[in-house]
Amino acid sequence: MSTATQNKLLSFAEARLTAEKYAGSLAATDPELTNLLDAVGLVLAEDLPADRDFPPFPRATRDGYAVRAADVQAVPVQLSNVGSLKAGASMEESAVSVGAGECVEIMTGAPVPAGADAVVMVEYAQASGHKVTVTRAVKPGENVVAAGAEARQGIVMVPRGTRVHHAAVAIAAAVGRPEIAVHRRPRIAILATGDELVDINLPPGPNEIRNSNSYSLAAQVNNAGGEAMLLPVARDEANELALLLGRGLNADLLLLTGGVSMGKYDLVEEVLASLGAEFFFTGVAIQPGKPVVFGQVKLGGKTTPFFGLPGNPVSTMVTFQLFVRPVLDALGGSAPAPLPFAQAKLKEPFATKTGLTRFLPARLSGTHEDPEVEVVRWQGSGDLMAASRANCYIVVPPDREKFEKREAISILLF
Numbered sequence: 534m535s536t537a538t539q540n541k542l543l544s545f546a547e548a549r550l551t552a553e554k555y556a557g558s559l560a561a562t563d564p565e566l567t568n569l570l571d572a573v574g575l576v577l578a579e580d581l582p583a584d585r586d587f588p589p590f591p592r593a594t595r596d597g598y599a600v601r602a603a604d605v606q607a608v609p610v611q612l613s614n615v616g617s618l619k620a621g622a623s624m625e626e627s628a629v630s631v632g633a634g635e636c637v638e639i640m641t642g643a644p645v646p647a648g649a650d651a652v653v654m655v656e657y658a659q660a661s662g663h664k665v666t667v668t669r670a671v672k673p674g675e676n677v678v679a680a681g682a683e684a685r686q687g688i689v690m691v692p693r694g695t696r697v698h699h700a701a702v703a704i705a706a707a708v709g710r711p712e713i714a715v716h717r718r719p720r721i722a723i724l725a726t727g728d729e730l731v732d733i734n735l736p737p738g739p740n741e742i743r744n745s746n747s748y749s750l751a752a753q754v755n756n757a758g759g760e761a762m763l764l765p766v767a768r769d770e771a772n773e774l775a776l777l778l779g780r781g782l783n784a785d786l787l788l789l790t791g792g793v794s795m796g797k798y799d800l801v802e803e804v805l806a807s808l809g810a811e812f813f814f815t816g817v818a819i820q821p822g823k824p825v826v827f828g829q830v831k832l833g834g835k836t837t838p839f840f841g842l843p844g845n846p847v848s849t850m851v852t853f854q855l856f857v858r859p860v861l862d863a864l865g866g867s868a869p870a871p872l873p874f875a876q877a878k879l880k881e882p883f884a885t886k887t888g889l890t891r892f893l894p895a896r897l898s899g900t901h902e903d904p905e906v907e908v909v910r911w912q913g914s915g916d917l918m919a920a921s922r923a924n925c926y927i928v929v930p931p932d933r934e935k936f937e938k939r940e941a942i943s944i945l946l947f
């Protein structure tokens with residue numbers, strides 16, 4: 534166990550690993566049966582098995598004619614049309630069978646009838662009365678998905694631990710599940726600290742600013758499948774801080790902002806230490822966000838992880854994504870999602886200083902063949918406008934200071 538006075542400054546990679554490893558030790562919240570659409574963004578607490586074969590019948594994937602492929606090798610060839618099948622055809626309609634020299638008109642999504650083993654696209658057939666002339670050969674199985682080819686009845690189509698996204702919703706719907714078991718949203722207490730802060734429904738004095746971090750954090754928390762619980766702003770005063778901090782520790786995770794730098798009134802670490810906190814790191818060699826703190830407090834049989842995020846708004850946002858997110862993921866029942874890194878070409882050259890891994894607010898644009906990125910001009914990590922113009926961060930390794938126009942560079946999406 535370390536105390537706040539011990540400085541634990543980690544590299545970005547070490548700190549991320551620390552958060553991921555800690556996440557691996559956490560128990561997820563309890564499962565709750567939830568309406569399908571309310572479960573979007575939460576994590577499946579059960580496997581979703583196929584209730585029948587997918588597809589349940591051999592499915593035509595094109596409009597055209599169901600044929601015996603063996604009949605349609607030498608073309609053109611003339612076949613006799615013996616029926617017509619649409620998607621949702623009745624059992625009587627689909628009881629038709631295709632004999633040698635025969636075909637059945639068929640629509641996308643209809644069951645391929647007995648005897649047929651391929652579908653000729655309508656583009657390669659000309660109908661004249663009951664005769665159909667096919668002008669292109671087909672292979673057995675062409676334009677048909679065999680029953681059970683996508684999933685056999687009983688196999689798991691979406692495993693537990695998956696965050697429910699639109700495709701998982703489609704599967705839940707397809708297997709007839711209006712409700713699914715997902716982990717309860719972890720409750721994340723948010724405590725902003727600072728004498729200069731006023732809440733957003735009050736007029737700020739000349740030297741005061743509105744508390745924006747609690748709200749940006751709540752947005753990030755809710756987006757990540759958590760339930761944000763905003764505590765009142767804490768003054769930079771140890772007793773008040775300890776009191777509100779104590780309330781925050783009842784949550785599944787406590788996020789503090791501000792008060793973790795080296796200033797005279799940066800009391801967060803000190804107060805946490807007085808509550809017996811264990812610190813995993815007390816700083817990370819990144820910019821923005823260097824003073825970020827991560828640890829846990831054991832109180833009355835309950836262990837609560839906490840992060841002390843730097844108060845500068847962009848630092849708060851970045852450190853949430855880099856370090857809080859994996860812990861929130863684990864509490865919510867999923868393995869930490871990897872950070873979404875990608876590459877793009879620099880639109881303009883830029884220079885920075887070495888020593889820290891930097892996450893610079895940036896704008897990704899361009900095309901799929903030529904993604905381009907440029908740094909957003911900013912006044913430093915307090916610049917909210919820069920943050921809101923950005924749609925990614927440029928990631929600068931600690932040993933680089935100059936970048937050329939058109940150089941490929943790493944970006945972090947959000």
Ligand code: AMP
Nearest residue numbers: 725727744745746791792794843844845
């Ligand atoms: P601190 O980390 O407490 O030293 O604060 C760093 C900077 O972030 C200062 O300029 C603060 O005024 C600002 N700041 C701290 N907390 C918040 C907040 N909740 N909302 C907006 N700005 C904040």
Ligand code: MG
Nearest residue numbers: 726727791792
């Ligand atoms: Mg402060």
